[in-house]
Amino acid sequence: MSERFTKSAARNVFYGGSIFFFVVFVGLTAQSHWHIVTASTDEATLSESVIRGKHVWEKNSCINCHSILGEGAYFAPEIGNVWIRYGGKDDPQAAREGLIAWMRSQPSGIEGRRQMPQFHLTDQELDDLVDFLEWTSRIDTQKWPPNDAG
Amino acid sequence: MKYASQRVAYWYFTCAMVLFGVQILAGVLAGTVYVLPNVLSELLPFNIIRMIHTNALIVWLLMGFFGCAYYLVPEEAERDIESPLLAYVQLGLLMFGALSAVAGYTLGVHEGREFLEQPLWIKVAIVVVALIFLYNVSMTVLKGRRTAVTSVLLLGLWGIALFWLFAFYAPANLSLDKLYWWYIVHLWVEGVWELVMASVLAFLMIKTTGVDREVVEKWLYSIVGLALFSGLLGTGHHYYWIGAPGYWQWVGSVFSALEIAPFFAMVIFAFRMVFKGRKDHPNRAAVLWSLGCTVGAFFGAGVWGFLHTLSFVNYYTHGTQLTAAHGHLAFFGAYVMLNLALITYAMPYLRGKAPYHQGLNILSFWLMTGAMTVMTFALTFAGVIQVHLQRVLGMPYMEVQDQIAPFYWLRLGSGVVVGISAILFLWSVFGPVRERKARPAKVAVQPAE
Numbered sequence: 001m002s003e004r005f006t007k008s009a010a011r012n013v014f015y016g017g018s019i020f021f022f023v024v025f026v027g028l029t030a031q032s033h034w035h036i037v038t039a040s041t042d043e044a045t046l047s048e049s050v051i052r053g054k055h056v057w058e059k060n061s062c063i064n065c066h067s068i069l070g071e072g073a074y075f076a077p078e079i080g081n082v083w084i085r086y087g088g089k090d091d092p093q094a095a096r097e098g099l100i101a102w103m104r105s106q107p108s109g110i111e112g113r114r115q116m117p118q119f120h121l122t123d124q125e126l127d128d129l130v131d132f133l134e135w136t137s138r139i140d141t142q143k144w145p146p147n148d149a150g
Numbered sequence: 151m152k153y154a155s156q157r158v159a160y161w162y163f164t165c166a167m168v169l170f171g172v173q174i175l176a177g178v179l180a181g182t183v184y185v186l187p188n189v190l191s192e193l194l195p196f197n198i199i200r201m202i203h204t205n206a207l208i209v210w211l212l213m214g215f216f217g218c219a220y221y222l223v224p225e226e227a228e229r230d231i232e233s234p235l236l237a238y239v240q241l242g243l244l245m246f247g248a249l250s251a252v253a254g255y256t257l258g259v260h261e262g263r264e265f266l267e268q269p270l271w272i273k274v275a276i277v278v279v280a281l282i283f284l285y286n287v288s289m290t291v292l293k294g295r296r297t298a299v300t301s302v303l304l305l306g307l308w309g310i311a312l313f314w315l316f317a318f319y320a321p322a323n324l325s326l327d328k329l330y331w332w333y334i335v336h337l338w339v340e341g342v343w344e345l346v347m348a349s350v351l352a353f354l355m356i357k358t359t360g361v362d363r364e365v366v367e368k369w370l371y372s373i374v375g376l377a378l379f380s381g382l383l384g385t386g387h388h389y390y391w392i393g394a395p396g397y398w399q400w401v402g403s404v405f406s407a408l409e410i411a412p413f414f415a416m417v418i419f420a421f422r423m424v425f426k427g428r429k430d431h432p433n434r435a436a437v438l439w440s441l442g443c444t445v446g447a448f449f450g451a452g453v454w455g456f457l458h459t460l461s462f463v464n465y466y467t468h469g470t471q472l473t474a475a476h477g478h479l480a481f482f483g484a485y486v487m488l489n490l491a492l493i494t495y496a497m498p499y500l501r502g503k504a505p506y507h508q509g510l511n512i513l514s515f516w517l518m519t520g521a522m523t524v525m526t527f528a529l530t531f532a533g534v535i536q537v538h539l540q541r542v543l544g545m546p547y548m549e550v551q552d553q554i555a556p557f558y559w560l561r562l563g564s565g566v567v568v569g570i571s572a573i574l575f576l577w578s579v580f581g582p583v584r585e586r587k588a589r590p591a592k593v594a595v596q597p598a599e
Contacts, residue, residue: 006368007367010368011298011371013371013372014371014374014375014378017375017378017379018378018379018382021379022378025382025383025385028383028386028401032329032389032395033326033329035394036323036325036326036329036394037323037326040325040393040394041324041326041393043323046322046323051322054324055262058262058263059261059262060262061197061198061201061262061267062262063197063264064196064198064200064201064264064267065195065196065197065200067469068324069324069328069391069392069393070469071264071328071392072469073196073197073264074469074470074473074474075184075196075200078469078547107191112188113187114187114548114551115188115191115195117191117192117197135324136324139325139392139393141392141393142390142391142396144390144465145391146466147541147544149540149544149546149550150540150547
């Protein structure tokens with residue numbers, strides 16, 4: 001580095017630049033916040049049961065095996081579009097029953113197959129969780145994932 | 151050891167290494183479940199094992215950072231720590247919280263956002279720990295000599311505490327939740343943690359190479375500038391598919407592609423300083439870890455991050471084993487190696503001995519970095535196959551996982567080797583040392599500033 005670029009110059013560039021980029025970042029975050037609540041997610045159907053379902057998802061730490069919108073543990077299938085995979089768009093009732101039956105039948109106990117624990121969810125919790133998954137499947141994710149496999 | 155109060159760092163490093171052990175054990179266990187899925191499936195399910203693996207990692211790295219700060223701040227500020235007692239109280243509280251969390255997890259007591267699984271009281275305890283720490287270190291710095299190293303370090307540590315507050319904000323809207331969750335996760339590891347990393351590295355360079363402080367500190371400001379200019383808007387690479395606006399694909403791609411720059415600069419910086427340095431530091435292992443850390447961070451965080459950061463690539467790779475490959479090498483290269491570098495450097499002083507067990511320490515370096523490299527390649531190959539089968543051909547997730555099973559065996563094997571190398575490392579720093587009649591370490595390696 002040349003002598004003209006002194007330590008204090010480097011310091012000023014660091015502090016000035018960092019403040020600038022932080023302000024820009026916070027601004028874009030605010031715009032994104034607004035975009036999320038008004039356009040990309042359906043705030044109107046963010047019901048009590050969807051919120052309770054999110055808590056069921058969190059309380060049982062599902063994210064430490066599954067992923068949701070691609071974030072999580074990658075040990076079990078993507079859940080953001082599981083509603084679509086179960087055909088929820090065409091037959092919501094069958095998808096709901098299918099998902100609930102799946103969770104109730106765990107663990108499969110099959111040798112050599114990854115085991116999902118039995119979480120002993122109540123009927124209410126199972127319904128709420130499915131409501132949350134259904135709501136999540138309608139988020140505008142810029143067309144991710146590329147296909148139903150998630 | 152120039153200041154008696156630096157001694158607190160010894161206990162921080164010791165506790166950090168205990169949790170390092172917990173992290174590796176949980177990691178090996180998780181790797182085992184990947185290949186033998188029926189193992190422990192009823193007793194300790196995978197989600198709990200992984201929670202322990204990631205949480206132990208994060209807490210021990212933070213504990214290591216605290217130890218680094220308590221070690222280097224007195225030397226930089228040229229005075230003792232404001233209150234060693236508070237430092238011990240802080241450590242006790244943090245270690246109690248960490249062990250309680252691990253114990254609680256095994257009993258099913260946890261919250262449910264990834265990496266933020268700690269029960270509320272532990273989250274609050276972390277705030278208390280941070281406040282004690284920031285008070286203690288800030289007062290030490292303010293009343294003593296100010297240097298660029300301490301300024302950048304303090305900024306990084308304050309940033310860590312500030313962004314932690316987003317742990318208390320969990321919106322009901324999943325997309326909003328994710329938007330702010332990254333304020334902790336990304337702005338920590340690709341933001342303020344890099345400030346801590348660069349300042350600790352600068353300290354190590356000043357001490358081990360004898361290069362003029364002015365030169366080192368100019369590099370330091372340049373590196374952390376690059377880190378934040380790229381890293382802040384680079385957060386956008388997490389905003390592609392979570393419901394945020396489409397412009398993040400441009401902003402995130404451009405700025406996160408630049409995130410490789412600070413890591414590249416760190417490599418150039420460290421190697422130049424060591425080659426330029428007028429002296430050969432007797433603690434060769436510490437110099438090796440310092441140089442290795444920059445290379446590990448460059449490949450793990452820089453190259454492996456860039457591999458899947460462009461939005462049109464990430465569309466296919468997001469949330470696959472490629473992400474896991476990057477995560478493992480990035481955390482190891484940047485932050486694990488940094489902590490092990492400073493521990494290797496500081497322990498002889500903290501124990502009042504000339505550098506010892508150099509051969510063993512250097513062996514553990516090569517074994518650990520070698521095994522982590524194999525692990526990264528195993529997960530990378532697994533990821534590439536997964537992307538093709540699942541994301542391009544649309545094969546169901548579980549079928550794809552069966553296809554890539556051989557790579558999980560390779561990952562488990564390399565994980566076991568990491569465990570062995572960690573034992574060697576621990577022995578090389580904590581193991582018994584025979585007294586030699588050599589000059590005390592303090593005289594032998596007086597910093598040349």
